[in-house]
Amino acid sequence: MANKPDHHHSSRRLILVLYLISVLGIGFVAASLLVSSSKFSFSGVWVPPEIQTTNFDSRIVLKKGKQLNDSKDDHVRLLSSSATFADLPAPELEWEQMQSAPVPRLDGYSVQINNLLYVFSGYASLDYVHSHVDVFDFTDNKWCERFDTPKDMANSHLGIVTDGRYVYVVSGQYGPQCRGPTSRSFVLDSVTKTWLEFPSLPAPRYAPATQIWRGRLHVMGGSKENRNGVAFDHWSIAVKDGKALDEWREEVPIPRGGPHRACVVANDKLFVIGGQEGDFMAKPNSPIFKCSRRREIFNGEVYMMDKEMKWKMLPPMPKNNSHIESAWIIVNNSIVIVGGTTDWHPVTKRLVLVGEIFRFQLDTLAWSVIGRLPYRVKTTLAGFWNGYLYFTSGQRDRGPDNPQPGKVIGEMWRTKLKF
Ligand SMILES: *[C@@H]1O[C@H](CO)[C@@H](O)[C@H](O)[C@H]1NC(C)=O
Ligand SMILES: *[C@@H]1O[C@H](CO)[C@@H](O)[C@H](O)[C@H]1NC(C)=O
Ligand SMILES: *[C@@H]1O[C@H](CO)[C@@H](O)[C@H](O)[C@H]1NC(C)=O
Numbered sequence: 001m002a003n004k005p006d007h008h009h010s011s012r013r014l015i016l017v018l019y020l021i022s023v024l025g026i027g028f029v030a031a032s033l034l035v036s037s038s039k040f041s042f043s044g045v046w047v048p049p050e051i052q053t054t055n056f057d058s059r060i061v062l063k064k065g066k067q068l069n070d071s072k073d074d075h076v077r078l079l080s081s082s083a084t085f086a087d088l089p090a091p092e093l094e095w096e097q098m099q100s101a102p103v104p105r106l107d108g109y110s111v112q113i114n115n116l117l118y119v120f121s122g123y124a125s126l127d128y129v130h131s132h133v134d135v136f137d138f139t140d141n142k143w144c145e146r147f148d149t150p151k152d153m154a155n156s157h158l159g160i161v162t163d164g165r166y167v168y169v170v171s172g173q174y175g176p177q178c179r180g181p182t183s184r185s186f187v188l189d190s191v192t193k194t195w196l197e198f199p200s201l202p203a204p205r206y207a208p209a210t211q212i213w214r215g216r217l218h219v220m221g222g223s224k225e226n227r228n229g230v231a232f233d234h235w236s237i238a239v240k241d242g243k244a245l246d247e248w249r250e251e252v253p254i255p256r257g258g259p260h261r262a263c264v265v266a267n268d269k270l271f272v273i274g275g276q277e278g279d280f281m282a283k284p285n286s287p288i289f290k291c292s293r294r295r296e297i298f299n300g301e302v303y304m305m306d307k308e309m310k311w312k313m314l315p316p317m318p319k320n321n322s323h324i325e326s327a328w329i330i331v332n333n334s335i336v337i338v339g340g341t342t343d344w345h346p347v348t349k350r351l352v353l354v355g356e357i358f359r360f361q362l363d364t365l366a367w368s369v370i371g372r373l374p375y376r377v378k379t380t381l382a383g384f385w386n387g388y389l390y391f392t393s394g395q396r397d398r399g400p401d402n403p404q405p406g407k408v409i410g411e412m413w414r415t416k417l418k419f
Contacts, residue, residue, distance in 0.1 A: 083402055086342050086352045088318055090372040093357075093415045097374075098141050098390070101410035102134050106395045107156040110326040110381035111167050113190050115139045117383040118167065119393065121155045123408070126291065129155035129176045133188075136392070136412070138385035150195045152184050157259065159201075159210030159219050160326070165190055166242035168198065168212070170219050171205045178227055178282040178291040181206050187242040199244050205231055206279065207259030207325060212239065213270045214307075220272065221257040227281040228294045232257035255311050256301055260322045264335055266362055270305040271314075273360075274298075274340065276322040298322045298343050302360070318367050319343075321354055323378040327391070331384055332419060335360040336370070338391050341378040341405075350404040353378050353397045357389070359419065374413055376403050389417040 101119060108122030108130070117136040123129050131153070135145040149155075154172025161168050167188040174182045181204035187196040201208075201219060208222030208231070220234035232253040238245035254272060261275030278296040282289035300317030321340035328337045340354040353376035356369045373380075373391065380394035392412035397403045 083345065083348070083352075083404075084400075085345070086319065086354075086403065088356055088369050090356050090369045093371040095374045095413045095415050098392075098412040098414055099143060100412055101136070101392050102143055102146065103130060104408045104410040105130060105393045106408045107323075107379050108326070108381060108393050109158045109160045109169075110383070110392075111160060111162040112329075112383045112385075113162055113164060113167075115385060116144075116190075117381070117390070117392070118162075118188075118190065119381055120158065120160065120169070121149060121153075122379075122393070123156055123176065125176075125408070127176050127288075131155055136383075136390075138383065138388075138390070147193055150186050152182065153186050153195075154182050154184070157181065157207040157223075158325075159185075159205065159208040159222070161210045161212050161217065161263075162190070163212055163239070166196075166239075168210070168217055168239070168242075170198075170210050170217070171201045171208065171222070173206055173227075175289070177286075177289045178280055179289040180204070180282075181223075181225060181227070189242055196242050198242075199237065199248060202235055202248050203231075203233070205233075205259075207261075209254070209261045209263035209272045209275075209325075211263045211265045211270055213265045213305075214268070215239070217244075218251065218270060220251070220254045220263075221259065221261065221275070223259045223279050228278050230257040230277045252305070252309060252311060254303060255313075256299065256303065258299075260325060262324045262328045262335075262337055264328060264330065266330055266335065267333075268307070271335070272303045273328075273335070273337065274300050274302075274317055274321040274324055296344075298341070314365050315367060317358055317360075318356070318369055319354070321358075325379070326381045327379070329382050329384040329389065331417065333362045334419065335362065336382075336384075336389065336417070338382050338389070339373055339377040339380045339394065345404070348404070352376075352403045353395070353405060355397070355403075370419065371415070375400075377409070378405070384417070387416055387418075388414040390414045 105122030109120045115138045119134045121130045131149045137144045156173045158172040159170035170185045183200040183204040185198040187198045205222035208219045216236040217239045218236045224231045234251040235248045237248045258275045258277040262273040264271045276298045280291040283292045298320035300320040302314040324340045337358045355373045355376035357371040359370045376397040377394040380391045383390040395405045398406035
């Protein structure tokens with residue numbers, strides 16, 4: 001039985017194609033083993049640089065189980081799914097690098113009181129969390145002071161807000177890796193640098209949205225005790241001069257829960273912006289509460305509550321954005337938000353950081369992109385002084401063409417802001 005010559009030809013071609021598929025397949029399996037042994041199974045909020053995998057070219061990483069078709073269209077489609085797909089067009093700004101913070105921090109928090117930026121706690125690495133405050137003075141652009149936080153205060157995922165003198169720190173994660181949260185809450189008197197006791201939140205939360213509005217401290221959303229579960233609860237307590245005047249009471253739950261959102265009060269209204277549902281959680285039975293990845297869904301939604309005490313939705317951010325708790329300022333009736341983290345890369349399934357500066361005009365309720373940071377960065381801490389927008393700290397990208405999380409930084413930068 002003899003095959004026709006063109007059958008011979010096509011079966012040789014088939015063998016060649018199968019060979020190419022298996023070579024690619026082995027390469028991919030090897031790559032994904034490398035990835036799962038370091039990045040995916042290890043990585044919590046941050047992968048220490050020494051165990052990070054080398055830069056992956058997203059254009060040639062295929063989703064597990066998918067086969068590369070011998071078709072031109074697929075190649076074109078894969079090659080064009082660039083790592084930078086999520087970047088939005090933005091005006092260029094001129095940046096000036098300032099003195100770096102004394103320590104790098106991820107998931108740090110900040111408040112600005114007049115000319116001082118108070119920078120709280122955060123991770124130095126997944127295995128080490130800070131328990132101190134560093135202070136930056138905008139008048140001479142120097143880090144000028146450092147003092148400790150209370151022994152029982154959370155180290156990351158704080159709810160934080162200031163009334164201009166007292167800084168309320170509500171719940172958060174206590175310890176490194178993906179350890180549990182505390183409901184313990186404290187108040188810093190920034191004038192005397194003393195810490196005061198404050199009533200514990202009714203339940204522990206990770207990174208709840210926190211603000212002072214109409215004389216009450218409001219705390220809403222965040223993640224529940226297991227770090228991943230979405231909390232919708234909304235509590236408030238009357239406050240004055242660093243003290244509670246009554247007890248925590250329930251308020252209208254927020255329609256979308258979750259941690260890592262910007263929470264802002266402006267024009268007598270309470271705004272909750274962006275964030276996510278779900279987060280890394282501790283591996284069951286891990287003695288060090290090793291972080292392991294779970295489902296996370298990002299959003300760019302904007303919720304607003306006014307004196308009617310009802311939640312209303314306003315136009316969403318230009319893209320989904322999370323890890324922006326201290327990454328905002330208010331200037332000239334606009335909220336300005338810098339950096340963050342957005343939806344997973346559709347092909348590489350890696351986290352994608354955000355490098356844009358967004359402006360939300362409180363009069364027109366319109367969002368725009370007003371500039372780009374020197375790099376993409378999440379959990380960055382923003383301030384505004386004398387016409388300059390400042391940001392410091394967080395976790396930056398791996399370079400202009402690689403938006404996935406890289407180094408934890410303490411760098412500080414500023415740019416002149418003009419709408
Ligand atoms: C290969 O082709 C099949 C059938 O046309 C399609 O379902 C599949 O998604 C393609 N694979 C890739 C990697 O695009
Ligand atoms: C943004 O978030 C929404 C809600 O979580 C989601 O439905 C949507 O797919 C996200 N956008 C992108 C581009 O993934
Ligand atoms: C805010 O308004 C003042 C007064 O009009 C102006 O001088 C300043 O440049 C504005 N700030 C920004 C960021 O545009």
